[in-house]
Amino acid sequence: MKYMLLIYGAPDSSPAPDTPEFGAYMEGYVKADATFKEEGVMLGGEALESTETATSVRIRGGKTETMDGPFAETKEQLGGFYLLECKDLDAAIRYAELIPDAKTGTVEIRPVMDVSQFEE
């Protein structure tokens, strides 16, 4: 079963690149990545640029509206994700615990919908 692990954090909750903690923080991600790959559960995962670089698109009345942002309205914003293949929720929780941002931010685990049930 596939789970999406969405990594949320306040912009200042993870260590800045010029601090001594940054090395350990990045090391944590290297270790988590390695574990996910070794255990054969990694389907994908990326870090995202900040919401300052985001563009929102929506179509209303047949017209495409493009917007700069959204800028962070809430304190925690989506900063990255992993897509993992796990046996069950307990396994997904165990992997989420390895993500360094779980210590300062939040990792939201969302089961991926099985769309095969809609195919004929």
Place this chain on the structure above:
Amino acid sequence: MSDPHRDAPIREAVEATVRADGGRLLALLIRHLGDFELAEDCLQDALASALVHWRRNGVPHAPEAWLMQVARRKAIDRLRRDTNLRGKKEEYAALLALEAEQPDPSEIPDERLRLIFTCCHPALDEPTRIALTLRTLGGLTTEEIARAFVVKEQTMGQRLVRARHKITKARIPYEVPDAERWHERLDAVLTVLYLIFNEGYASCHDDYIRTDLCEEAIRLTSILARLCPEEPEVEGLLALMLLPHARRRARLAPDRSMVPLEEQDRSAWDHEAIATGVALVETALKRGRPGPFSIQAAVSALHAEAPTAEATDWAQIVLLYETLKRYRSNPIYELNRVAALAHTRGADVALSLLEPLRASLGDYQPFHALEADLLRREGRTREALDAYDAAIAGARNDADRKFLERRRETVRRALDRST
């Protein structure tokens, strides 16, 4: 067609089977079907079918086996019809194989341990864990659970639907946790059972003592104790329910006010239940490294065994609360230690130890109730009246409030006389 007089005994027979065996049937169905929602639906189908068939043909000699077989057939039907369930080919084949045999009720394997860990999974919020445990293991109806926790039946229904949907969709595992997570997960289960008991023990609703909820919690904990033998905290929790529950007949005065421990008629206690509880505490403690439930049960045992309030081994109770504090830092344990210490070292010493707790327990009603009592015993009547006011304002139920108001009145009269 349907005659209410004839239907009532059938309905009762179905309900009795659900109460006694519903949890065991559901637990096994989930195992067969690998699907919490589907299993619940099939059991519901079987119950509806029982109402019809049992009225026509009488209650079968092994009603639980009858329900199991019908629930399996309903599952086969659903798997055949529902295209959403096409992924369950293995389960379908296994069910067809089982269909040939009439299950022997004595051989329905007990899978309830898996079920209780699923219902109390930390990915569900606490009220949901409580509701789900009462529904699936306790066999209580949605209406009964809604009434117990004073929420609308519809709200409770939605909570339960959401919970089983989440269990299926997020694939909350249906298994007993491994050694690494065992203690943490067992603790979550025990907490749910204890919350059910406490809601019954001192309900914040109309009835001060809800015997039905207390007994349900005791029943579920007894089942858990059978399913995981030699687990000291399970024994400890069971004792922690049996011992206070044994005092139920002495806890309420004729005017429906609470009777404090030291004023209770100890001959009205259920001494048979006390003997069982005390034996459980002793067993749990002998296993070594006692946890918080066993230690609190040991305190309860000391109260239960004391012939009078004065003869209570308060020094030992103080020591037990000190152990508890070391185990888990909790200001409420310190509050209880101070209450016991008042008996060994006096109310004045206890009052001085109470002060540092004000910051963390200022909103906790029992803090004010203890402070009021200690001030009363010290003869500091004016301060006692203020503390009684705070305790009365925060009282969770009428029984506590009535008791506190009566005490306050006594203190006020004493003050009038002295001025």
